[in-house]
Amino acid sequence: MQVLKTIEELQEVRKNLTSSVGFVPTMGALHNGHISLIKQARNENDVLIVSIFVNPTQFLPGEDLDAYPRKDEADKKICQMCKVDYVFMPEISTMYTKEEVLVKAPNKSYILEGKTRPGHFDGVLQVVLKLFNLTQPTNAYFGKKDAQQLTLIQQMVRNFFLPINIVPCDIVREEDGLALSSRNIYLNPTQRQDALLISKSLYMAGSVISKGERSVKVVKDKIYEVMQTLDIEYVAIVDREFNEIEIIEPKNTIILVVARFGNTRLLDNIWL
Amino acid sequence: MQVLKTIEELQEVRKNLTSSVGFVPTMGALHNGHISLIKQARNENDVLIVSIFVNPTQFLPGEDLDAYPRKDEADKKICQMCKVDYVFMPEISTMYTKEEVLVKAPNKSYILEGKTRPGHFDGVLQVVLKLFNLTQPTNAYFGKKDAQQLTLIQQMVRNFFLPINIVPCDIVREEDGLALSSRNIYLNPTQRQDALLISKSLYMAGSVISKGERSVKVVKDKIYEVMQTLDIEYVAIVDREFNEIEIIEPKNTIILVVARFGNTRLLDNIWL
Known part of the structure; x- marks a missing residue:
């Protein structure tokens, strides 16, 4: 398993991949829900890339970005155990510059989960688009648990004509039915x-x-x-x-x- | 030369291209400025795609989209003479659905050419991103004449990590110096x-x-x-x-x- 930190490293790796590439974007602090996505992606692709990046643009002013759990070392071990090929762990300054071209999610991003977090999904789509363009996956894996996020990403893929297959993954549950979280x-x-x-x-x-x-x-x-x-x-x-x-x-x-x-x-x- | 109308046709063609792909996006009504871009792209790439699409999202309410000149047949002849391999001429309904994920240009899109046309460059970037994702060019050609457009597209390519080389092309002038228009x-x-x-x-x-x-x-x-x-x-x-x-x-x-x-x-x- 190789840990990549820069755009150049990732682009160099990607350029030389010719078979199917699976991609699982995460914000780290990996739990069984993530592991289930990673295992499915591992089964269905020749090469597997996982990104670990706590994306600042999906946090709203006042939401505590710094309090978001970071478990880089544990996460890397989990990825290694799951036979991930490449882990992409960029710095914020690697992913963003000062004033950027932005992605704007449609109105349906302002209901339900977006109602109390206006702009949250803009940030999600922005980082996912960047990661998609870097990793150019054949298949990208997202949990159905974040249903609104998943449908907005599916819409972005359709609207922008991204040649990527989005794989919605079933919710993982405890034996008694409680959704993993x-x-x-x-x-x-x-x-x-x-x-x-x-x-x-x-x-x-x-x-x-x-x-x-x-x-x-x-x-x-x-x-x-x-x-x-x-x-x-x-x-x-x-x-x-x-x-x-x-x-x-x-x-x-x-x-x-x-x-x-x-x-x-x-x-x-x-x-x- | 092949004229492509649908997303499926273009994606099918693109999937089978392995050598360098040049791309010149246009709104048609091709003149010597366009021809100069097309010739340069023809020289520098194995395969050449030109798109002809009058993009509605870069016209503001009140700007007369319908009055924009359409010269499809003459344009096709010019492309054929310039040895273009594929001309992509989609309908509006092929490129856009009702409510979309949008691209939002940064503040510098609201000065100079953007000052009297707020939102114009959002529409430009949106259609260029769609066309880039469909054609996946090695090199894409834009005139320096539309300098603000060119720099915004260069910024989008950097911000979104698009693996595309943007080629700025010099302004073509009459013998006495007047820029072609x-x-x-x-x-x-x-x-x-x-x-x-x-x-x-x-x-x-x-x-x-x-x-x-x-x-x-x-x-x-x-x-x-x-x-x-x-x-x-x-x-x-x-x-x-x-x-x-x-x-x-x-x-x-x-x-x-x-x-x-x-x-x-x-x-x-x-x-x-």
């Missing part, structure tokens, strides 16, 4: 137990829909009912383009929930 | 004669600077003096990043002038 460790035992209601409500919704229910209102009410003891931030039912819908179209619907447990904010979703 | 035909004989003062003022500025003058103010005053009988829109002296400067640094300076002759607006510049 680095934030789960902040839950106390009671919260950990209560948090099961999130995935339970989504499974219930999936089951009700598979039995024929098509009304978004009815399904939402049932989700709220299951999670009624929780501090729910939102429940949203959207199509794959993240347009809010009223009638559920199976195979084109995503159900998303966010609930708070003290200061801990947990996301989950299912793709029908 | 499709607008020159609108000049009456007196205006045509007066218009010579534009290039004359730039040559004079170049000569004064080569003799050691470094003050932007002094050089600007001399340019205004030479052009005093003209309706001058602006005279600007900037560095290659389009920052306005006070002291001239030879090899890092561009002098730009715009003058009006009735409804006809003529641009010219020199790169020191």
Whole structure:
């Protein structure tokens, strides 16, 4: 495994790769969710590049960029164990200059996860575009957990005609159904137990829909009912383009929930 | 020569090209300025792609997109004569969907040519990025005449890490010095004669600077003096990043002038 720090190193490496290249962009602090993406990418490509870069432009003023966990040495060991070929770990000054040409996400980036973080997705798309152009992957891997991010990246790839296959990866869960998150460790035992209601409500919704229910209102009410003891931030039912819908179209619907447990904010979703 | 209309046709062609690819993006209505770019690109690359696409997103509301000259058949003949391999002529609906991920040019896109056309350069960069991703050129050719456009495209290539060599091409001039422009035909004989003062003022500025003058103010005053009988829109002296400067640094300076002759607006510049 080779660790690359500069644009020149990465471009030199990329220039000499002729077979399929898999790419997994991360902000480091790798957990089992990342590892699952990396393993899938390892299986499906000849060469595997992972980037570890805490991207400043997706943090808003006031959000604590410096507090974001850095675990460079542990991350490198994980990548080595997963047989990653190249880890790209640039400095901020390597990735950005002072005043830049920017990427502007469409209006749907200002709802749900973007509602409280205006401009967040602009920064995500900007860094992903830069990383795509550097790594020129055949396949790039993103978790369905960050559903809105994934659909915006898919849209960018379509709009900009990037010759890249985006591979959406299923949410990894604990055995009892809780979606894996680095934030789960902040839950106390009671919260950990209560948090099961999130995935339970989504499974219930999936089951009700598979039995024929098509009304978004009815399904939402049932989700709220299951999670009624929780501090729910939102429940949203959207199509794959993240347009809010009223009638559920199976195979084109995503159900998303966010609930708070003290200061801990947990996301989950299912793709029908 | 093959005329390509769809994304799929172009991507299929591009996939099978392994040698150097030259690319000249145009809005059609090809004149000698374009032909000079095309000939240079033909000389320097194994394969040559020219795009002809009147890009709606670089026209502002109120600017007459429909009035922009279309000369598809004549353009195709010119391309054939210049031994172009592929002409890409997409429809608007091929290039754009309803709500898109956008490109946002930096603040320097709002001065000079951008001052009266806010957002114009966003549209230019958006279409150029799309075309770059589709054609994946080794070398892409742009005229120095549109100096601000050229520097913004160079910046986009740097910021987005596009593996493309941008080739700035010298301004083509009539024998008497007038910069070639499709607008020159609108000049009456007196205006045509007066218009010579534009290039004359730039040559004079170049000569004064080569003799050691470094003050932007002094050089600007001399340019205004030479052009005093003209309706001058602006005279600007900037560095290659389009920052306005006070002291001239030879090899890092561009002098730009715009003058009006009735409804006809003529641009010219020199790169020191």
